[in-house]
Amino acid sequence: MNKKLSAAAKREERWGWFMIAPTIIGLVVLNLWPFVQTLYSSFCEHLGFGHYKFIGLQNYKDMFGNTEFWKATWNTVYFCILTVPVGIALALLVALLLNAHVKFKGGFRTIFFLPLVCAPAAIAMVWRWIFNTEYGILNQILGGKIQWITDPKTAVLAVAIVSVWSSIGYDAVLLLAGLQNIPGTLYEASGLDGAGKVRQFFSITLPMVSPTLFSVLIMRLMASMKIYDLIYMMADETNPALTDMQSLMYLFYRSSFVAGDRGYGSAIVIWTVGLILLVTLVQFQGQKKWVTYDV
Amino acid sequence: MRKLSRMTAATIVLVLLLSLIGCSSSADKKTHLTFQIWDVYQRPGMQAMCDAYTAKHPDVVIDVQATSWSEYWTKLEASAESNTMPDIFWMHTNQLLYYADFGMLADVTDLYDDVDPNYYEEHFTEISRSNASGSDGRLYGVPKDKDNGLLVYNKEMFDAADVSYPTDDWTWEDLADASQKIHDKTGKYGFMAYNDDQLGYWCFAYQAGGHILTADRTKAGYTNPGTVKGMEFYVNMQKEDWCPGQTYFAETAPGTAFFSEEGAMYLEGNWNLPQLMENYPEMRGKWDLAKLPKCADPIEDDESLDQDGRATISNGLCYSTAAHGKKRDIALDVIKYFGTEEAQRIQGENGAAIPAYIGCEESWRAAFDPYDEKLNLDIIFEQFDYAVQAIYNSASPKWKSLVLDELTNVYAGKQDLMTGLENMERIVNTETAKKLADQ
Numbered sequence: 001m002n003k004k005l006s007a008a009a010k011r012e013e014r015w016g017w018f019m020i021a022p023t024i025i026g027l028v029v030l031n032l033w034p035f036v037q038t039l040y041s042s043f044c045e046h047l048g049f050g051h052y053k054f055i056g057l058q059n060y061k062d063m064f065g066n067t068e069f070w071k072a073t074w075n076t077v078y079f080c081i082l083t084v085p086v087g088i089a090l091a092l093l094v095a096l097l098l099n100a101h102v103k104f105k106g107g108f109r110t111i112f113f114l115p116l117v118c119a120p121a122a123i124a125m126v127w128r129w130i131f132n133t134e135y136g137i138l139n140q141i142l143g144g145k146i147q148w149i150t151d152p153k154t155a156v157l158a159v160a161i162v163s164v165w166s167s168i169g170y171d172a173v174l175l176l177a178g179l180q181n182i183p184g185t186l187y188e189a190s191g192l193d194g195a196g197k198v199r200q201f202f203s204i205t206l207p208m209v210s211p212t213l214f215s216v217l218i219m220r221l222m223a224s225m226k227i228y229d230l231i232y233m234m235a236d237e238t239n240p241a242l243t244d245m246q247s248l249m250y251l252f253y254r255s256s257f258v259a260g261d262r263g264y265g266s267a268i269v270i271w272t273v274g275l276i277l278l279v280t281l282v283q284f285q286g287q288k289k290w291v292t293y294d295v
Numbered sequence: 296m297r298k299l300s301r302m303t304a305a306t307i308v309l310v311l312l313l314s315l316i317g318c319s320s321s322a323d324k325k326t327h328l329t330f331q332i333w334d335v336y337q338r339p340g341m342q343a344m345c346d347a348y349t350a351k352h353p354d355v356v357i358d359v360q361a362t363s364w365s366e367y368w369t370k371l372e373a374s375a376e377s378n379t380m381p382d383i384f385w386m387h388t389n390q391l392l393y394y395a396d397f398g399m400l401a402d403v404t405d406l407y408d409d410v411d412p413n414y415y416e417e418h419f420t421e422i423s424r425s426n427a428s429g430s431d432g433r434l435y436g437v438p439k440d441k442d443n444g445l446l447v448y449n450k451e452m453f454d455a456a457d458v459s460y461p462t463d464d465w466t467w468e469d470l471a472d473a474s475q476k477i478h479d480k481t482g483k484y485g486f487m488a489y490n491d492d493q494l495g496y497w498c499f500a501y502q503a504g505g506h507i508l509t510a511d512r513t514k515a516g517y518t519n520p521g522t523v524k525g526m527e528f529y530v531n532m533q534k535e536d537w538c539p540g541q542t543y544f545a546e547t548a549p550g551t552a553f554f555s556e557e558g559a560m561y562l563e564g565n566w567n568l569p570q571l572m573e574n575y576p577e578m579r580g581k582w583d584l585a586k587l588p589k590c591a592d593p594i595e596d597d598e599s600l601d602q603d604g605r606a607t608i609s610n611g612l613c614y615s616t617a618a619h620g621k622k623r624d625i626a627l628d629v630i631k632y633f634g635t636e637e638a639q640r641i642q643g644e645n646g647a648a649i650p651a652y653i654g655c656e657e658s659w660r661a662a663f664d665p666y667d668e669k670l671n672l673d674i675i676f677e678q679f680d681y682a683v684q685a686i687y688n689s690a691s692p693k694w695k696s697l698v699l700d701e702l703t704n705v706y707a708g709k710q711d712l713m714t715g716l717e718n719m720e721r722i723v724n725t726e727t728a729k730k731l732a733d734q
Contacts, residue, residue: 047733048393048397049372049375049376049397049399050376128546131546132546132547133542133543133546134543134546134547135547147542149545149546150541150542150545150546151542152707235545236545236546237696237699238489238490238491238541238544238545238699238703238706239545239703240541240542240545240703240704240706240707241542241545241707242700242703243700243703243704254696257368257369258696259692259693259696259697260372260393260692260693261693
């Protein structure tokens with residue numbers, strides 16, 4: 001195809017390559033190459049200080065035979081079930097409210113966006129105290145002695161609550177942008193035809209905002225599958241519920257950096273990547289059924 | 296237009312290149328060394344030592360950098376892989392063998408040969424020297440400090456319950472009795488036994504005549520009768536109404552509970568005492584220190600230390616430098632100075648830690664000079680008489696977290712203690728054998 005390009009166009013092409021080079025190089029050096037290395041090290045035993053010994057599929061055999069690993073996989077899936085639907089529904093609700101004609105709209109938008117500005121470590125620290133069994137404010141209000149973070153039954157739920165709380169703001173802002181792109185004339189026209197608020201929401205708002213909703217869904221699901229920081233900061237190493245709440249990424253951290261078993265850790269990462277890939281593929285297939293790209 | 300954009304691009308590239316060069320060159324001709332530590336409270340002491348060194352060597356500048364414990368090891372390992380380790384850094388017994396056996400640390404055995412060939416033997420205890428030695432018996436760090444665990448108790452709660460303060464002859468039974476009385480009279484917790492090794496079950500296992508590792512560090516001793524006795528006593532304390540359960544400790548550290556006056560006693564490391572005095576001004580004078588209680592009837596065997604049921608765990612750090620560091624020779628000269636009486640005394644007087652250098656230990660008392668309320672510091676120095684060296688072998692990084700998981704499962708009621716101990720024994724033996732086979 002180069003034959004048809006004029007000299008000027010060729011020059012332009014060269015400049016094009018030059019301009020995107022920083023991004024491409026960055027992507028290859030920082031994302032693609034480490035991925036290849038991770039894939040390789042998942043077939044190796046880490047001897048220490050970056051020296052590896054090839055051991056074939058042993059890490060995967062160990063991994064699939066380990067109950068802790070399956071527990072972590074389930075914890076991750078369970079965490080997604082808890083956070084994604086609720087989180088996105090709440091974010092949409094907040095976006096709708098912020099899009100309506102309310103007083104102090106700017107103030108509310110700021111408030112909902114605030115969790116995103118806070119350092120995650122600070123958020124986790126404050127929530128740890130809120131959840132504290134003996135002295136926490138939540139149990140004071142509820143009047144019970146629920147061991148939020150240390151009871152295996154509630155530990156994942158506690159982390160999910162914090163996760164939803166801290167992600168609503170971001171998702172709501174994205175959805176708000178989507179909502180504001182819907183032309184007002186659609187609502188006017190449907191109003192003249194006698195459509196009520198509920199009908200307008202399902203027939204106009206939802207289809208029109210569905211592309212944004214789809215992006216938010218994909219991003220939220222990926223973020224939830226990679227949950228690590230909140231668990232790391234909220235659960236102590238001696239927490240008796242740790243194995244009941246640890247996610248795949250937390251298990252990876254413990255294997256790779258606490259126990260120094262980087263080969264095994266890499267195998268966990270590859271498994272997680274596979275899971276995310278699968279879920280994302282399913283979503284892209286599913287989107288044809290509910291995402292509207294043009295009216 | 297095109298010319299302009301090309302000029303702009305060229306300018307940007309030039310600026311970027313210049314800024315890169317700017318990073319790597321320093322304005323002066325001095326040698327800049329980095330000194331990495333993990334305890335921000337010891338920074339003033341480390342800085343004072345560096346200042347004393349640079350006063351004698353004006354051509355050297357040392358930058359003391361403090362980070363958190365967990366980040367420290369992630370960073371240090373990554374920097375070791377790329378041979379960009381800090382010029383001087385602290386080494387911990389948990390990790391020393393891993394680094395030393397892999398050839399990452401400079402051998403400092405002959406460092407003082409020009410001064411005195413027996414320098415280490417004369418000025419540092421056997422435990423201190425052992426804590427800085429690799430598997431080959433060579434020294435890979437200059438001993439920095441030594442520590443031990445002690446009993447911290449709340450005097451007001453003892454008074455309120457009309458119980459006399461812990462004495463040197465206190466036994467486990469006295470500990471339990473006092474805890475029960477305090478709980479009955481005040482409603483507060485007694486002794487808070489939490490899931491910890493150095494400041495927890497290790498002490499009790501050795502007091503009972505047991506051992507975690509054999510003396511040659513090749514085999515575990517979790518199922519040794521003495522160890523089992525110690526572990527049973529320690530772990531089962533959480534079943535008493537006067538001791539909180541592990542779910543409580545997972546949210547509220549024993550120190551936090553103690554200084555919020557929720558509990559009367561817990562095990563603390565001497566290295567934390569200065570900051571506890573500083574951080575809890577309203578508690579000063581209300582608490583004091585005692586020796587660890589002893590086991591009245593230890594189960595002795597060949598591996599036992601035969602110390603009349605007494606034991607406390609003593610760990611120690613050392614100063615190391617990379618085996619192939621770019622500024623190795625200067626770094627070695629600095630850590631050589633850190634091992635002198637003068638530098639060790641500066642460390643002590645600044646309240647950083649108890650110096651490893653024999654004869655300088657008591658300089659650490661200066662850390663408590665700012666406070667009118669006095670602690671019974673004597674017991675810390677007396678406890679060194681029956682201190683047990685911190686427990687580790689070259690496979691420690693592998694088995695430590697796995698052993699912790701097993702014990703956590705015991706505390707959570709997911710398995711009984713004996714099953715847990717058998718699992719721990721198996722884990723440590725397997726990992727250790729694997730490591731020994733690799734070497």
